[in-house]
Amino acid sequence: EPEVTQTPSHQVTQMGQEVILRCVPISNHLYFYWYRQILGQKVEFLVSFYNNEISEKSEIFDDQFSVERPDGSNFTLKIRSTKLEDSAMYFCASSHPRDTRETQYFGPGTRLLVL
């Protein structure tokens, strides 16, 4: 069964450094999402992406964040200058155009630790 993959599974970085989290969505999906889950808290929406542009973003998704689909398969989340509070599990998700407001398939997540 097709699945969303994410790399790396774990990333440790120093405060102020840039990180890029990578995702490979399911191949025929066209809607892409990033969510994050701070330890012990709920899963929070960050951004959705369709047709090479951001569809919607949350208040969390400030100028330090950016997303990109650099080729036909990858979807990336960049944090320009990491803060301690960016430590979280980051989940990528994708959905099929026919199921736009229905099923999102999630990757296994990248656990980011900012020191």
Added chain:
Amino acid sequence: AQSVTQLGSHVSVSEGALVLLRCNYSSSVPPYLFWYVQYPNQGLQLLLKYTTGATLVKGINGFEAEFKKSETSFHLTKPSAHMSDAAEYFCAVSGRSNQGGKLIFGQGTELSVKP
């Protein structure tokens, strides 16, 4: 605006007992409702969803949920718990008029199953 409230951050049941995880939602538009499960150190896996039609929906692993509009609820049940059901369960809502299908999650309920 949409929100989800899951009653009980921890639920403990005995193996073979009924599982009931509560979810109430708030939505200004007709909702799509979801239950996701997260096993330790894994991503989010869709258990079941309600979009339109039958209000009792069946999912994987013997789980089911009933959409009750009058009670704004979408509680998750399973007649007989199994040890392998121990995990964190998240209820989520998205709005049908919401472009990009952003999911709003509840805070999660951790299910423990005692032998």
